[in-house]
């Protein structure tokens with residue numbers, strides 16, 4: 186290593202693999218333990234990749250606010266390159282004129298509050314169907330797999346928003362989990378000091394073939410829906426879906442825009458929207474319900490608020506959500522204890538800067554452990570407890586300005602789908618609590634409900650075991 190300077194503290198390394206073995210099965214937890222020992226800025230060598238881990242609100246602010254521009258690149262891997270159509274997307278594309286332009290267009294056209302609200306009917310209909318299907322189980326006191334139901338809900342909502350219709354794709358859940366694992370892990374070609382040897386290892390281990398297969402399946406699906414949209418016989422939709430919006434930009438932009446949104450860029454953006462929106466929102470619904478099962482007092486309080494507010498309207502509509510302040514606190518508390526993306530998406534530094542006297546050299550990978558920050562006793566009383574009340578009369582929110590609470594990140598790379606994600610989580614949760622009383626199956630006690638996180642080579646933090654509950658229909 187030829188770089189000089191004041192490096193952050195680092196745990197002892199092994200030859201070749203460096204600190205790789207210290208990541209363990211749950212990297213956010215292992216890194217949290219290391220930060221308690223070595224401080225809020227630590228440096229690790231993951232084979233030959235230099236990585237800095239940030240684990241306090243102050244250092245997160247210094248990175249994501251003070252040095253946001255200097256650190257807003259994304260590390261490039263074979264997986265992100267392939268799945269993002271050679272970096273034509275928003276999430277994995279390096280910082281560039283193209284990325285700035287495409288993110289600006291998407292913020293205005295796809296993620297604006299107006300656009301998010303335009304999909305209200307889709308969310309309400311899909312949540313209605315979810316409630317209908319759970320009601321059937323409730324009528325015969327059958328157990329419901331809420332993990333599977335939440336994934337089905339968010340998939341259907343995102344598909345309808347993106348493609349304009351439901352698309353039942355055989356094996357889509359497998360593609361989705363393959364994408365998650367590929368994105369959340371590194372292959373030998375990234376880590377191995379000699380890239381050529383790494384490529385051979387990835388070839389023999391089957392990783393390369395998995396990537397090709399997943400990409401091809403995803404590509405066929407995206408091409409099919411784009412072709413359908415281009416087909417002149419397609420009836421004019423009541424409201425534009427994401428492909429309509431992007432195709433319209435593609436048509437009119439040639440004269441006015443610095444970058445061109447091609448069909449490849451549309452597929453890359455679809456890749457982001459589908460995979461960024463899907464599991465993040467569904468895991469938040471699952472964790473919230475699991476925490477409420479563990480804390481029946483909070484469950485009752487939430488149900489009381491919702492049932493009083495909604496009365497006998499028969500369902501919670503999006504316009505009711507504004508008045509459900511306790512429900513909103515539950516969502517915040519869930520995102521604090523179980524941030525769906527616990528280490529954010531890795532950043533890469535563009536130029537040199539210092540935080541707390543430590544040098545950050547160009548091309549260093551940086552990860553922010555928002556899971557650890559959300560449990561830091563410096564900012565949170567009883568940090569391990571699920572206490573929605575902590576947000577009463579608190580101005581703390583998740584919009585990237587309170588660095589002790591960053592479930593959507595902060596700065597230039599912050600999640601643009603925040604409004605879309607929060608709307609679906611709040612609406613689904615409110616309706617699950619309005620329509621049903623819930624108990625654990627087979628007389629299980631709250632304290633025995635398993636809250637283990639999944640062992641995870643995935644960017645998203647899942648509950649390890651599916652959440653299975655027994656619903657009883659509530660009659661207003």
Ligand code: HEM
Pocket residue numbers: 275276277288457458461462463465466469524525526529530531592593594595597598599600601602603605606607610
């Ligand atoms: C509860 C739901 C969600 C959570 C917790 C969440 C969280 C995040 C986080 C932590 C990041 C990385 C931010 C960073 O690196 O600083 C991110 C990025 C992103 N999210 Fe979300 N997200 C959610 C829903 C969505 C939805 C519904 C969409 C799209 C419809 C979406 C689209 C994106 C995109 C495109 C990026 C990449 C941004 C960039 O690199 O410029 N997210 N999200």
